[in-house]
Structures are given as structure tokens and as C-alpha cells.
Amino acid sequence: MRIGVLTGGGDCPGLNAVIRAVVRKGVSTYGHEFVGFRDGWRGPLEGLTRPLGIPDVRGILPRGGTILGSSRTNPFKIENGVERIKANLAENGVDALIAIGGEDTLGVASKLTDLGVHVVGVPKTIDNDLGATDYTFGFDTAVNIAMEAIDRLHTTAESHHRTLVVEVMGRHAGWIALHAGLAGGANVILLPERHFDIEQVAAYVEKRFQTQYAPIVVVAEGATPLEGQMVLQDQGRDAFGHVRLGGIGQWLAGELEERTGKEARTVVLGHIQRGGTPTAFDRVLATRFGLHAIDAVNDGDFGTMVALHGTDIVRVPLAEATRELKTVPMERYTEAEVFFG
């Protein structure tokens, strides 16, 4: 078989580990051939390819990013997009595709499956918010980066008797905020799943100052206060209507300064959480996903996605993976509240 591989959506540590595992097992165990499609769905759409053999995947296991490049191109939003993809797959002699991506990339994969394209999906996102899999690779790396930042911020916050607001990624789900906040000993954690009361956050911050320690507030980029507590100005959203990185963090620091009379600073971790080398956990998970994805292709089990259930890698229908976003259950959040203040 000749198999195309692509990576779509926001990059995340571990993508190269998947590509390496797919190619290594695909060539050595099954004797398949590979072609890399560049920049997500733009690759098959525009016929942008690169060679993908064993020499091309040598040494990439610890490297962040993706050797294939990525984009958020959606062929269903482009005129004749699907026809162009089918034509380019045929021209490159591609029998099947492995699409590594998040909700959007896998959503496209699922629709293409319904239109007769042979696709197997591999889930990725640092946000860990994909349904149908217990974990996605990239999440553990992001949490570790954020945890290390929080550890460092504790000491500088204490020296200057300041509040430090740490904004982490997570537009719709607060998994990174919750895990990094717990691991880093944050004094308040704010998630998109629950509107927060700015008065209550200020009270936690005050309480923390009373014990001589400076507070760390971890906030997910998509967290918002109770209705009426903040009017998001136009500059708080980007052209796609998403809350701008840094928007909520900056706002919080200003409000907390005003309410507590103590200096506050904001640190926006942003894309640092997505860059660089993956943790051991993410390398292993990504590698196992890759090994099982090529098995699924070899079995002709198209329209499926590999997923982690407990410690097992299983196959689930692609449609199931994109059906529902996996957000933080409230009982997980309230568990953490014992550390607030």
C-alpha cells in the first residue's frame, strides 16, 4: 500500500514520534510505502508532498513540532475541496491516509470517510479535550512546562509580595489549568467550564497575603467571570471571535490590584506550552498511537481513530471522536478547591 500522512491543526509535542512509529512499522513490518503531505489538509488539497521514508524519520523522536508542517485548512470550506483532494490522492497513488490532528482535522477525516476516502485518525491536542480518548499526547508536556513556570513564579511573587496571574492555554476546556495548577500548588484555578466570581478570587488572594505568601492564580485563556463582571472589549477577541491570548490574564491582574491594593503581574505562557521536546509520557503515547494506526490501515479498518482507554490502545469510530468536547467535570474542579486561598 502507499499511505499518505498529514498533521493538522495546532502543533503539539509528540507529532514527530507518531510519524516515526507509523513509518518504521509500516515499512519494516508491512512493507508499505509512504508519502508526506505538507501543512495539514492543505497538502492533499494542493498536492504538496514530501518524501517520507525511514531516513526521513531518523532522529525526530525528541523533536517538537512536525516535520510535515501544519495548518488549519478545511477542504470543506473551499470550493471543490473534496474533489481536489481525491484527485491529488489518486495522482500520488495514495491508497489510504493517516490524519493526525484535533477536533477540526479529525472532523474533516470523518466526513471524507463518508465520501469514500480511506482514512485512519490519530488524536492530538495539548488541551486534552478530545472525547473518546482518555489522554492525548502533548498534554503532559504542556502541563509540565506550565508547572515549571508556576514553581518559578512562586519565588518571585513571594520576594515582591505580588500576585502572579499565570494564563495557560485552553479555550474551551481547563485541563491544562487544572493539572498545572494542582501540580504547581496554585492558590486559585480558573477554568472555562465555570464562570468565576471576581470578588471571590480577590478574597482568596487577600487570604493568601495574610499568611505572608504571595498568591498564584492560574487561569485558562477561555475562563470568564460571572455575567456582568467584565465587558469584553473588541480588543479582547481576535478576528475569529476567540478570546485573545493574554486577554483574561491581563484583565484579572488589573482587577485584583484594584481590589486588594497589592501589585499584580501577568505571565502568558502561550505557545511555549506547545513547543519543544515531548515528555517521556507523550513520546510513549504518541509512539503507541502511531504503531496502532498503521495496524488499523493495514487491516483496512478505515473511518477509525486510535484512542487510549485506560492503558490500552483501542480503535473507535472517527465520528465518535469529534462528537463531544471532553471538558473538566465539576467534581474534578471542586476537588481542587480545598487548596484555594
Ligand code: F6P
Ligand atoms: O488547540 C490547541 C491550542 O493550543 C489552544 O489551547 C489554543 O487556544 C489554540 O490552540 C491557539 O491556537 P493558535 O496557534 O492558532 O494561536
